[in-house]
Amino acid sequence: MRFLVLNRTPVAQCRYPEFLGEGHDVVLITDAAAVPADADERTAVLRGYAHVEIVEEFHANPAVELLALRLHEKWAFERLLALSESDLSRGARLRAAMGVPGHSAAGVDAFRDKYAMKSALWEAGVPLLPFAAVRHATDLADFIAEHGWPVVVKPRRGGGPEGVEVLHTPDDLPAFLARHPEAGTDDGALLLAETYLEHQPFHVDGVLVDGGIRLVRPSAPAAAGIPRDAPGTPLEPHDPLSGDLCALAVAALRALPAPRDCVFHAEVFRGGDGLLVLNGISAGARDGSEEAVPEPGFGLRLAELHLRSLTGNSPAPVPARPLRTAGPALLPSRPYW
Incomplete structure (x- = not known):
């Protein structure tokens, strides 16, 4: 089978040719930050790929999609793998363009658009904090009038803490809206408001x-x-x-x-x-x-x-219970005097 992989994880950790097994052509488009800087190490970790493209500006770069389509003309990919949550929508768009099976754009949007996701979960009875879509300042004002302060406002798309803000008082509103001028346009912003919870x-x-x-x-x-x-x-x-x-x-x-x-x-x-x-x-x-x-x-x-x-490449059996308890530790440096 011919795989195209979109990758931003260190390639030394996620060894696609080894994990997928023999008999497959694996083509890699990877973030340059995911490959070692040392030439010998880079050669070693990229061994086994049928072809590799290293992209310096990988995140949100539309050229990645054009590169993938150009490679598809040569390789006729049968599967496209994009494991990172930041690449799910990009991968879905490319699957549709290439005509390969996998998670569809509509299916991905149900996870990537926080308002769509939470609306479906609310209907299914999954416990959530109260939320609302915010396109304009009036939407945010209505939500605050109903639920009070503080309020959390975040982008409808994206992951992690990027763009998440907690507004504590009315004094926080002017500066917040100044950072989101799109909330004053006819098209509006793509934001989500939620109540704040300690x-x-x-x-x-x-x-x-x-x-x-x-x-x-x-x-x-x-x-x-x-x-x-x-x-x-x-x-x-x-x-x-x-x-x-x-x-x-x-x-x-x-x-x-x-x-x-x-x-x-x-x-x-x-x-x-x-x-x-x-x-x-x-x-x-x-x-x-x-x-x-x-x-x-x-x-x-x-x-x-x-x-x-x-x-079916010999996946490891999953133990019925964890083999050990472990976690990270922070050891402060010892002062010398």
């Missing part, structure tokens, strides 16, 4: 294989001072919270048009009253950290399990 965050990561849950694992994010993309601390299976977190993530996944095979990631908030609400879910891997998240407990990488399962 919370403890949790992550739930896993893998879908042929429509079934192959692996699911909740974790608490790394503590303050540890890099954001570091793996969190997996919860113990006997912790009642572990089962509740997994059940909530799976319910959200079932309420949306998820592909039959994917890596997924959910973020859940636990309020001071102990109640859980879903903040969001993605049918893609967390940028930069998806390989490491389950590895401390299960000894498996999400991406590897997903890719080996796609081609």
Whole structure:
């Protein structure tokens, strides 16, 4: 089979030719930041690919799509892989243009557009914070009038904390709207408002294989001072919270048009009253950290399990329970005097 891979993960960690197995042509378009700077190391990690294109400006670069289409003319790809949540929409557009199967643009939009996602989840009864689409200043004013302060405003698309703002008082509004002049146009802005909740965050990561849950694992994010993309601390299976977190993530996944095979990631908030609400879910891997998240407990990488399962290339068995408990630690430097 001929695969096109869109990649932004360090290629030394996500070894597509090895994970997909022999008998496949794997063509790679990768972010330059994902390959080693050393020439010898670069040659070693790129061995096994049928063809490689390294792109300096990878994120949101429309030239990547033109490059993919040009390569398709030569290779006639049968599958396109884009594991990162930041590449899901790009991958869906290219599948449609190439006529290859996989997660459709409509299916991806149900995950990538936060308002569309939360609307579907609300209809399915998944617990959420109150939310509303914000196109104009009047939409935001109406939401605040109903729900009060503080209010969280975030882009409808995108992931992570980028663009997320908490408005605490009316004094915060003028500066916020000045940063979003599109809210004053006829087309309006693409923003989402939510009520603010003091919370403890949790992550739930896993893998879908042929429509079934192959692996699911909740974790608490790394503590303050540890890099954001570091793996969190997996919860113990006997912790009642572990089962509740997994059940909530799976319910959200079932309420949306998820592909039959994917890596997924959910973020859940636990309020001071102990109640859980879903903040969001993605049918893609967390940028930069998806390989490491389950590895401390299960000894498996999400991406590897997903890719080996796609081609039946000896996917590793998933243990019934984690093999160990592990997590990151921050060790301050020792002062010398």
